[in-house]
Amino acid sequence: MYLTGVGPRRKELLDKELGIRTYRDLLEYYPYKYVDRSKIYLLSEISHDMPFVQIKGRILSFEEFEMGKRKKRIVAHFSDGHGMCDLVWFNGAQYIYKNYIIGKEYIVFGKPSVYGGRIQFTHPDIDDASQIQLDNMGMQPFYVTTEKMKKAGITSRAIEKMTKTLIAKLAEPLSETIPEFIIRPLRLVSRDEAMRKIHYPKSAEDTQRARLRLKFEELFYVQLNILRYANDNRRKYRGYNLKRIGAQFNWFYSHNLSFELTGAQKRVMHEIRKDMASGRQMNRLLQGDVGSGKTLVALMAMLIAIDNGFQACLMAPTEILAEQHLQTVKEFLQGMNVRIELLTGIVKGKKRRDVLDSLANGTVNILIGTHAIIEDNVRFHNLGLAVVDEQHRFGVAQRAKLWNKNDNPPHVLIMTATPIPRTLAMTIYGDLDVSIIDELPPGRKPIETIHKYDNQTTSLYNGIRQQILLGRQVYIVFPLIKESEKSDLKNLETGYETLCEAFPEFRLSKIHGQMKDKEKEAEMKNFVSGQTQILVATTVIEVGVNVPNASVMVILDAQRFGLSQLHQLRGRVGRGAEQSYCILVTSHKLTNETRKRIDIMCYTNDGFEIAEADLKLRGPGDLEGTQQSGIAFDLKIADIARDGQIVQMARNEAQKIIDADPDCNKTENEILWRRLKELRNTNINWAAIS
Structure with missing residues (x-):
C-alpha cells in the first residue's frame, strides 16, 4: 500500500x-x-x-x-x-x-x-x-x-x-489485541475505534475514551510481561527453605540489640522471614529512607541464613561503603561467634587468599564487599542470601553473576535509599516483592531544610562556622552535570579556593568524579575520621558513608538538581542525635517548576511524598536510579506519573491472567501471548527489569 x-x-x-x-x-x-x-x-x-x-x-x-x-x-x-x-x-x-x-x-x-x-x-x-x-x-x-x-x-x-x-x-477494522472478556467489563472501546478516534476525534469525549483504551493496552502488556517473567522464575528456581530461627538470631535479638525495632522494621522482617521459609527464591526490594534501619533488617536476614547452615553476602557500590557496612555489622555482632570478612580491591596477597579459601570451605559466614565478590575466582561453600545495596549501581550482568554463585540461586534482598513511587515500582521492579520501611528510629530529629539566595553568603558562612565550633562537620555540594562538566569543575575548584579563604581556621577536603578512586577514598576517610571539618564535593557523595557528626548539608545551585537527588543528598546528614540542617542555595531567578521543587523540599522530609512529586514534575525517564538501571521507558501514550490508576487496573487484569493461565497455553488467552511475543523486541528493555 x-x-x-x-x-x-x-x-x-x-x-x-x-x-x-x-x-x-x-x-x-x-x-x-x-x-x-x-x-x-x-x-x-x-x-x-x-x-x-x-x-x-x-x-x-x-x-x-x-x-x-x-x-x-x-x-x-x-x-x-x-x-x-x-x-x-x-x-x-x-x-x-x-x-x-x-x-x-x-x-x-x-x-x-x-x-x-x-x-x-x-x-x-x-x-x-x-x-x-x-x-x-x-x-x-x-x-x-x-x-x-x-x-x-x-x-x-x-x-x-x-x-x-x-x-x-484501512477498509477492514484493525485486528483486536485484547480479548472481549477483558474489554467488556472495563467498558473499553475496540482497538480499531480507539486508533481512528485518537487521530480523528469529533469531541473531547472521543479523545478521552480512545486514550484510556490505548493507555490501558500499553500498560497491560508491560505488566503481563513482568508478571509472566516473575511467575516463570518462581517456578524455575525453587530457592532454599530457611525455616529455622536458631541460636545466632535469638542471641542477637536478646543480647546484642540494645533498642526496640520500629513497627516498620518488624513488619518488613516478618515479610522477609515468610519469604525465606516459603521454599521459593526470595526476590525482595527493601525501600527506606537513609537512616531508616535497612542494614539492620538485612543483617537479621543474614543471621537466619547462618542459622540454617548457609552463608550470606552483602555487595556495596564503593569500597568505603563496603568498609562502613563491615564496621556496622561487626559492631552489631560483637561477642558473637560469626566470622565476617571484607573483599574489595584493597584486600590483597595472603589476606585475600585466606578470605577466598575460608569462603570456599564455609568458615566465613558473612562476606561484605564490592563488585570483587562476583569475580570468577570467588567461590562460596553454600551461599543462601545475597544482599545488594543500592542495586541500580550494578549492571544486570553483574547481578546475574552473583545469583550463579551456588547450585541454586540464593535468596535476594535488594536495598535502596531512593524512594520509588508505587506506580513506578510496579513497572521498574514489577517482578520483585516490595517492602517499605517508612518510619525513622525514635530519637532522630527531622532535618530542617532552609532556602537561601546566593547573595546571602554572610549569614550562610556564619551558620556554617557556628556549627563547626559546636564540633560538627559540613558538606558543601557543587553541581556537576554531564553537559557542562568542564565549567562545573572549574566552579568547584574556584569555589573550593574561595571556601579555603573564607574558613582559614578549618581544614577542608575535596571530592569530584574526575579524581582517581584512591584520591577520593583518602579525602573521604579524612572527613569520616574528623581530620577535616568541611567536605567540598559533587554528587559523588550522594550514595555515601555514614558520618553521624555531619550536621549541615549545603547544596549550591540547588535549582539544577532534581527532587530525588536533593533528597538523597539531604540524607547524608541527620544521622546523629543532634539537629541537622540542609541549606538549598539558589539564584533569585527561578522557574515555577524549580520553585515548587524547593518548596516541597522545605515542606517535607517524606521520601515517598518527594518521589511522587518528582515523578509528576520530571517524568520517569529522569528519576534518579531509573537511568542507571538501564530501563528505557518508551511508552507511546501512557504516563507512569499521571496514569497511576490505569497502571493498577492493568496490573490487576494481568495478574488474573497469570493466576488462571500460569503455563500460557489456554486457548482464550492465545491473542494475549501472541501479542506479547510481538512486543517483546520493542519498547522496553525487558531484561533490565529483572
Whole structure:
C-alpha cells in the first residue's frame, strides 16, 4: 500500500527523526494535544494571548515588504465582515499567490499575535470555506515535530494529513489485541475505534475514551510481561527453605540489640522471614529512607541464613561503603561467634587468599564487599542470601553473576535509599516483592531544610562556622552535570579556593568524579575520621558513608538538581542525635517548576511524598536510579506519573491472567501471548527489569 505524500526523502526523515518506519509506527505516533475546530471566532472576540483559534472571511488585498537579500514578508489583509487582521508569511510567495485568491471565502486557523497594534496570524492553516463542513471538523490533532522536519515541510499538519490518509485506506477494522472478556467489563472501546478516534476525534469525549483504551493496552502488556517473567522464575528456581530461627538470631535479638525495632522494621522482617521459609527464591526490594534501619533488617536476614547452615553476602557500590557496612555489622555482632570478612580491591596477597579459601570451605559466614565478590575466582561453600545495596549501581550482568554463585540461586534482598513511587515500582521492579520501611528510629530529629539566595553568603558562612565550633562537620555540594562538566569543575575548584579563604581556621577536603578512586577514598576517610571539618564535593557523595557528626548539608545551585537527588543528598546528614540542617542555595531567578521543587523540599522530609512529586514534575525517564538501571521507558501514550490508576487496573487484569493461565497455553488467552511475543523486541528493555 502506497501512502500519498510520503516520498523517499520524507520516508527517510520520518525514520531518522521520529523512528516511524511502518504504517503501525505512524498509527502509534499519537497527537500530544487537540484544538476544537468546530467553533468560528469573530475577530472582535480575539485577543493576542488566546491559543489557536479559527476565523472565517475573505482576503481583501496582498502587500509585500522587503527583508534583505531575496527575502520578503507577504501580508494578506483579511476581513470577517466585523473587523480586520493580517495573515503573514516569510517565504513561499509563489505558492501563496497561486493558491489564495482575493475575494474568496476561507477558514483561517492559527495562533493570534499582535504586531503594530493589529491582530495577525503567522503562517496560518487556510482551507476553502466551501469545502469545509464545520460539524465534521471536530478536534484537530497536533503532533510533535523537529526543526529539521519543519524545514522539509513535515509539519504537524502534514503528519495529520498522512495519518488521515492512512486511516481512510484501512477498509477492514484493525485486528483486536485484547480479548472481549477483558474489554467488556472495563467498558473499553475496540482497538480499531480507539486508533481512528485518537487521530480523528469529533469531541473531547472521543479523545478521552480512545486514550484510556490505548493507555490501558500499553500498560497491560508491560505488566503481563513482568508478571509472566516473575511467575516463570518462581517456578524455575525453587530457592532454599530457611525455616529455622536458631541460636545466632535469638542471641542477637536478646543480647546484642540494645533498642526496640520500629513497627516498620518488624513488619518488613516478618515479610522477609515468610519469604525465606516459603521454599521459593526470595526476590525482595527493601525501600527506606537513609537512616531508616535497612542494614539492620538485612543483617537479621543474614543471621537466619547462618542459622540454617548457609552463608550470606552483602555487595556495596564503593569500597568505603563496603568498609562502613563491615564496621556496622561487626559492631552489631560483637561477642558473637560469626566470622565476617571484607573483599574489595584493597584486600590483597595472603589476606585475600585466606578470605577466598575460608569462603570456599564455609568458615566465613558473612562476606561484605564490592563488585570483587562476583569475580570468577570467588567461590562460596553454600551461599543462601545475597544482599545488594543500592542495586541500580550494578549492571544486570553483574547481578546475574552473583545469583550463579551456588547450585541454586540464593535468596535476594535488594536495598535502596531512593524512594520509588508505587506506580513506578510496579513497572521498574514489577517482578520483585516490595517492602517499605517508612518510619525513622525514635530519637532522630527531622532535618530542617532552609532556602537561601546566593547573595546571602554572610549569614550562610556564619551558620556554617557556628556549627563547626559546636564540633560538627559540613558538606558543601557543587553541581556537576554531564553537559557542562568542564565549567562545573572549574566552579568547584574556584569555589573550593574561595571556601579555603573564607574558613582559614578549618581544614577542608575535596571530592569530584574526575579524581582517581584512591584520591577520593583518602579525602573521604579524612572527613569520616574528623581530620577535616568541611567536605567540598559533587554528587559523588550522594550514595555515601555514614558520618553521624555531619550536621549541615549545603547544596549550591540547588535549582539544577532534581527532587530525588536533593533528597538523597539531604540524607547524608541527620544521622546523629543532634539537629541537622540542609541549606538549598539558589539564584533569585527561578522557574515555577524549580520553585515548587524547593518548596516541597522545605515542606517535607517524606521520601515517598518527594518521589511522587518528582515523578509528576520530571517524568520517569529522569528519576534518579531509573537511568542507571538501564530501563528505557518508551511508552507511546501512557504516563507512569499521571496514569497511576490505569497502571493498577492493568496490573490487576494481568495478574488474573497469570493466576488462571500460569503455563500460557489456554486457548482464550492465545491473542494475549501472541501479542506479547510481538512486543517483546520493542519498547522496553525487558531484561533490565529483572
